[in-house]
Amino acid sequence: QQQVKQSPQSLIVQKGGISIINCAYENTAFDYFPWYQQFPGKGPALLIAIRPDVSEKKEGRFTISFNKSAKQFSLHIMDSQPGDSATYFCAARTGTASKLTFGTGTRLQVTL
Amino acid sequence: GAVVSQHPSWVICKSGTSVKIECRSLDFQATTMFWYRQFPKQSLMLMATSNEGSKATYEQGVEKDKFLINHASLTLSTLTVTSAHPEDSSFYICSARQGASNSPLHFGNGTRLTVT
Numbered sequence: 001q002q003q004v005k006q007s008p009q010s011l012i013v014q015k016g017g018i019s020i021i022n023c024a025y026e027n028t029a030f031d032y033f034p035w036y037q038q039f040p041g042k043g044p045a046l047l048i049a050i051r052p053d054v055s056e057k058k059e060g061r062f063t064i065s066f067n068k069s070a071k072q073f074s075l076h077i078m079d080s081q082p083g084d085s086a087t088y089f090c091a092a093r094t095g096t097a098s099k100l101t102f103g104t105g106t107r108l109q110v111t112l
Numbered sequence: 113g114a115v116v117s118q119h120p121s122w123v124i125c126k127s128g129t130s131v132k133i134e135c136r137s138l139d140f141q142a143t144t145m146f147w148y149r150q151f152p153k154q155s156l157m158l159m160a161t162s163n164e165g166s167k168a169t170y171e172q173g174v175e176k177d178k179f180l181i182n183h184a185s186l187t188l189s190t191l192t193v194t195s196a197h198p199e200d201s202s203f204y205i206c207s208a209r210q211g212a213s214n215s216p217l218h219f220g221n222g223t224r225l226t227v228t
Contacts, residue, residue, distance in 0.1 A: 032214065043118070043205045043219035044156070089155065095214045099146060100207075102155045 003027055004092050006103030013110050019077040021106045023090035026071065030092040034100070035064065035075045038087045047088075048075070080110045114140050116208045118220030125196055126228055133191045133223045135206030141186035142208035146217065147179075150203040162189045196227040 005024045013019045023033075032051055036044035050057045050064040050073065057064045063076040077084055090103040115138040125131050135145055144163050148156040160170045160181050168181035178200075180192040189208075193200055205222040209215050 034216070036219075041222070041224070043116075043207075043221045045219065046216055049216065098144065098209060098214070099158055099161055100217060101158075104155045105153075107153075 003101045004090060004103040006090050006106060008106060010107040013080045015110055015112050017080050019080045019108055020074060021088055022074045023103050024072045025092050029094045031095050032093045033073050034091050036089045044089060082110045085110050114210055114218040116218045116220040118206055118223055120223060122224040124226045127197055128195055130192055130194045131196055133204055135189045135220055137187045137208045140210040142210060144209045145183060145189040146207045147191050148205045150205060198227045201225055201227045
């Protein structure tokens, strides 16, 4: 059972555009939702994270929007740059379990 | 920031041999470490949770006798792939948590295992 569903699978955005990646979850016990960025041959790096008591969190060009009632959250990358080209994973965790459940990943390509 | 170091970054071994992968937290003590496996263009799948000084907890479907995990200190966990076969070829990634269960996870750079 895929507990965290992520879309799209791949995304091509022009430089300067907005990249939007969506995730949906089923388990209402999840209370921490991070996004990771992974470059080929590297481990994932934490990009930004949110807890369900807020609807939005912004760090630089990266924003998480969170809709608790819909059990959905999304990552927005503003002014996308070629250096943002990577695979992005959403994830979810319950505080007591502490282990992360990952989405299926989105391969982002930012073109010139 | 917290750094997790994994070694080796890549390894090639022959079928039937065993391979050990190390995961170290360099500037913090990690009471819990996690081992993931990632196949090409796929997501990370949790294999096991490693707690310092106790037996690892394996996810359903992961053979504990094949993937031996040892977490002997607060800064080191090892994953040994025993009697490796080509289907074990994958990208293995560890992560470590500093402190409480709600602390962020820090990931290593992964180990690319190729079994010939």
